[in-house]
Amino acid sequence: MTDYKMHLLVCGGTGCKASQSEQIKNNFKNQLQEVGLENDVQVIHTGCFGFCEQGPIVKVQPDNTFYVSVTPDDTREIINEHIVKGRQVDHLLYTDPNTKVQITESKNMDFYKKQVRIALRNCGFINPENIEEYIGNDGYSALGKCLEELTPESAIKMIMDSGLRGRGGGGFPTGLKWDITRKVENEQKYVVCNADEGDPGAFMDRSILEGDPHTVIEAMAICGYCIGANKGLVYIRAEYPLAIQRLKTALTQAREYGLLGENILGSDFSFEIEIRYGAGAFVCGEETALIHSMEGKRGEPTFKPPFPSQEGYLGKPTNVNNVETFANIPPIITKGADWFSSIGTEKSKGTKVFALAGKINNVGLIEVPMGITLREVIYDIGGGIKNGKEFKSVQTGGPSGGCLTNDFLDTPIDYDNLLAAGSMMGSGGMIVMDEDDCMVSIAKFYLEFTLDESCGKCTPCRIGNKRLYEILEKITDGKGTPEDLTKLRMLSHVIKDSSLCGLGQTSPNPILSTLDNFMHEYEAHVNDGKCPAGQCKALLQYVITDEKCTGCTLCFRNCPVGAISGEKRNPHYIDQSLCIKCGACYDKCKFDAIKIA
Amino acid sequence: MPKIKLAENTINQIKEICAQFDNQEGELINVLHQVQNKLGYLPAEVQEVIAKELKMSLAKVYGVVTFYSFFTMLPQGEHPISICMGTACYVRGAEQVLTEFKRQLNIEVGQTSPDGKFSLSSLRCVGACGLAPVVTVGEKVYGRVSPQQVSKIIAEYQQGCPSEAKSA
Ligand SMILES: Cc1cc2nc3c(=O)[nH]c(=O)nc-3n(C[C@H](O)[C@H](O)[C@H](O)COP(=O)(O)O)c2cc1C
Ligand code: SF4
Ligand code: SF4
Ligand code: SF4
Ligand code: FES
Ligand code: FES
DSSP, rough: OSSSSSEEEEEHHHHHHHHHHHHHHHHHHHHHHHHTTTTEEEEEESOOOSSSSOOSOEEEEETEEEEOOOOGGGGHIIIIIIIIIOOGGGGGBETTTTOEEEEOBBGGSSSHHHHOOOOTTTTSOTTOOOOHHHTTTTTHHHHHHHHHHOOOHHHHHHHHHHTTTSSSSSBBBHHHHHHHHHHHHSSSOOOEEEEOOOTOOOOOHHHHHHOOHHHHHHHHHHHHHTTTEEEEEEEETTTTTTHHHHHHHHHHHHTTTTBBBSSSSGSSBBBEEEEEEEESOOOSSSSSHHHHHHHSOOOOOOOSSSOOOTTOGGGOOOOEEEEEHHHHHHHHHHHEEEHHHHOSSSSOOOEEEEEEEEEEEOOEEEETTOOOBBHHHIIIIIIIBBGGEEEEEEESSGGGEEEEEGHHHHHHHHHHHHHTOOOOOOOOOEEETTTTTOOOHHHHHHHHHHHHHHHSHHHHHIIHHHHHHHHHHHHHHTOHHHHHHHHHHHHHHHHHHHOSHHHHHHHHHHHHHHHHHHHHHHHHHHOOOOOOOOGGGOOOOOOEOOOOOOOOOOHHHOOOOOEOOOOOOEEEEOOOTTTOOOOOOHOOOSSSOOOEO | OOOOOOOOOHHHHHHHHHHTTOOOGGGHHHHHHHHHHSSOOHHHHHHHOOOTTOOOHHHHHHHHHSSSSTOSSSSOOOOOEEESHHHHHHHHHHHHHHHHHHHHHTTTTTTTTTSSSEEEEEOOOOOOGGGOEEEETTTTESSOOOOHHHHHHHHHHHTSOOOOOOOO
């Protein structure tokens, strides 16, 4: 980094951008100019730091001070105090919720301590829009090493030995996939990066592209070199404008630096990358559907074999990998297979990125070594459950995964353990739920998603899931019977066994895992007409207890539909026929006078 | 749906976009992205022009348009409102927020208010799960939205030009 004495790293991830981080960046730039420091301090917009809960984040280098929840009004103070006088702005530091101690550097925060960052190594450290910073951090040295020192075979062997498995959900060994595609003879082959990321509630791949687009470009070029392809395609959703813009900038810069195009780094290897836009269809994340979509067609899956490595894009051998899988490649090549395989468990090597969200204190993007327990993730990194509530369940694997209970908190996270526990690794969504979440409703939520996203090509998925959804709706409406529970399970197995693609084959998992782990909640709905979490509206009523009500009128003023009546200082009353059960009155009442019955 | 007549100028714009992609059938999705970008939506009449230019059947074009949720055949409101229904937002109460928007605007998801001001849609994960539940109006992102805030958000856009209110 050139002559700058200091750097102000402002988070430019989607979460922080939504909280005015753009404005913060601009304020810094303008105000630095006002005090004549624009040549001493550089303002950099980075990718997501991970600690989105505390955003917007601003980091000052070289001292690594980590400011949280910064607002545009704080920028002047940071400049005047920190930059000019060298004094930390204490009130913007992170306070550990347990010890109440203020922490200056991120590496000392519980949120970061147990993380190991490989795929996210550059996110939050470099400016994703400047190729020189990527190069300065060892970037493109893996590609250089491949072209100068390694044959395709030996590079593939390194990937194989590292034990890297696909991070897009399936967990297929990456080196093996490359080797298979390499061995298929064809003049024209393709490298495809799957950046569809349709799992609702997940933002890992998008964040990598936003925070470190060059790592994906470099890895795709390496893959091209290994399998003998000169063309790469990134399939990304048009709905992710920031990731697209960053990727485009990075592609242009890589071309300018001769790291893409003809005869890369003076070798006889040539490689180009194009972007293809998805248009919001979850099933297009499935590789055969993705390929059809890139060909301009409806994104419907087709039967495998033939696998894409045999017959893919335009009928040519195609190697499809996930964004995070690619992000692991350059460090494996530079640091070696042994280094990578020393991290993780016996059958799952390296790390996994998770989008940790839901009822947890520290929502954010984390990268942890395989083998860490769910308890460590939820309590140490995640800081426990929000508002001191009771933990109920953690969901991994998105719409294909399952809901795990307390019993699994000490299970080491890896591909095989999660599968054995009735869930799956998936692409990395991790949603934490508390006592207020009704597990029947959660299953219904996922089924509704599947229904929306099923391509309709095969009957079990198209119609079977609809029936499953209807049964769940019947149960949450309070009309379920014990037979419905048996039907749910039976139909689920039929759908799993007879669907064409991974979407249908896994869509009943949220139901099966909740039936296994939370049967008592289903039974409470059908046998006792009760929703233990108090979430199913048809099964609950808000009632005011006359003895406790002081007539403060707070509920009356907050009811959005005017369902509450009563005189000042007299007990109020809720008209059940008008009440939409929004719970506002319940939340507002300071006298505990409103009960959920 | 009433037939609309496309202006000569619009037809030329569509043809131009198709030509940019060499009128290749395989570029259909890219063409649709660009045309929707220009016109805001893809009514049947527009699809007819595209089908002719790319020398493919209208049924095929229609099949693709309706397959992808990003493409829309209906005009969007002046202020398109989207409620994030990703899992993170769902468990933090997005459904109640959606219900409140539906109630106050008196439209369903996928519809536009009669005055053309607002349209309502749901989407899956904006990537700002830390701010759940999340609502977007046009480019602007609102975080930690409660049902009680819904009327305030709508009011911001009611006057015609949105005030410089802060997000989050
Ligand atoms: C319904 C469905 C959706 C999928 N969505 C994605 C996705 O969004 N991103 C992804 O990388 N893989 C997704 N996959 C997995 C891909 O089919 C494929 O296995 C993966 O991209 C291969 O890359 P990897 O080996 O690096 O994981 C999905 C699979 C199915 C069945
Ligand atoms: S299982 Fe569902 S998504 Fe997959 S091909 Fe069949 S209908 Fe389509
Ligand atoms: S807020 Fe509580 S105490 Fe006040 S009027 Fe309503 S029920 Fe009674
Ligand atoms: S639950 Fe909501 S709608 Fe019902 S009375 Fe309370 S505030 Fe009014
Ligand atoms: S978006 Fe800023 S920390 Fe994640
Ligand atoms: S689920 Fe709503 S922003 Fe991620």
